[in-house]
Amino acid sequence: MNLDTIVALATPPGVGAIGVIRVSGVKTIEIVNSVFKGKDLTSVASHTIHLGTIRDGETIVDEVLISIFKGPNSYTKEDVIEISCHGSQFIIQQLIKLLLRKGARLAKPGEFTQRAFINGRFDLAQAEAVADLIASENESMHSAAMNQMRGGFSQEIKRLREELIHFASMIELELDFAEEDVEFASRDDLKQLIFKLKTLITRLTESFTLGNAIKNGIPTVIAGKPNAGKSTLLNALLNEEKAIVSDIPGTTRDVIEDVINVDGIAFRFTDTAGIRTTEDKVEAIGVERTYAKMKDASVIIYLIDMINDDLHDIETQLAYLHELEVPYLLIGNKMDQAQPELKEALAKEKALFISASQKENLENLKDALKELVSLDSFKTGNTIVTNLRHYESLVQTNDALDRVITGIDHQVTNDFVAMDIRNALHHLGELTGEITTDDLLDNIFSKFCIGK
Structure with a gap:
């Protein structure tokens, strides 16, 4: 049994309405009770909350709520107290300093969860899921972490x-x-x-491939020939001017990345340099990076310029996409000005038609993305x-x-x-x-x- 009593701020640093200071260890109740003016914490029941003041001698530091959890029925399976105080950084620092003087020590990163693991609260895989749960930014990450934390495999x-x-x-x-x-x-x-x-x-x-994508975002590359509307599409999906948009071919020379949440699924979008043969050395490097990103992607959104592309170009581009063996969505962009024969040819390839500049049919694009990504095993709770x-x-x-x-x-x-x-x-x-x-x-x- 660890004889140290540890203390740390459990809420994010910074000014807020409240701050929560967590204390755990064999002397938790004794230490907090020595500075708390209210009920005698040594005699109260577990899982109760008590209003009072924290005092340094005769000086009132703050009025607080004390939540008490007696071991083994606590997060760490030790005696735990959570002090809810006002969110002033000065107050929080004064309270922690006071508890340190009374015999506690500062907790190391993750030490509360480490004690929970050591004391048999859960196994190591479940303990690691706690960090994933805290870091979850969408429904998919949350569900995966929660499933693992509750026992999972x-x-x-x-x-x-x-x-x-x-x-x-x-x-x-x-x-x-x-x-x-x-x-x-x-x-x-x-x-x-x-x-x-x-x-x-x-x-x-x-x-793991799916799990890694859920955790870090599904690598999704936006590709196509120069001026197909790739940067315009990324900006439309992000609702901000992330990428430079220009009528000049070859404007995008390096990859631009951002994460977009589509109904709880994180897609890590990459806008790439337009695919073409070029004498410009810098642009050529960008094109090579585009090919590399496409090979490594989980999903490719391939844009066809329905104003300027021709059928021969499209056939060549489709042949390359098939060779990659990466799941892709074929997107006909600039639908409002499309050549009729191009639209007819792309319809046979089951292309989706959008206008990135007018933000038309983007919801259909998002729906198609979700269908393309295989989340069946995830959705069934596996x-x-x-x-x-x-x-x-x-x-x-x-x-x-x-x-x-x-x-x-x-x-x-x-x-x-x-x-x-x-x-x-x-x-x-x-x-x-x-x-x-x-x-x-x-x-x-x-x-x-x-x-x-």
């Missing part, structure tokens, strides 16, 4: 890990009876369990892996399980099979926190805000 992985531990112990027991040639663990049952684990792990690792550390642990676990299967099929000795099982267990344990190191925990929780 942790419970299923823990159950399968316990079964794997049982098999490992049986195989290691066989080592003690090697001369008697006995089998305590059925190899067929072990393989069946491993295949079940691999099915789960494969589903989770495959979800667990989505959004954390790179989790993904890497799952991949390493899967590799170890492959070695177990290979070992069984080739009838390798039990000590090698047991070693590979232990390796798989190690990586699964790192995922949920059964196996940790101080360096790992420090790295994870140092990324949290102070006060959480």
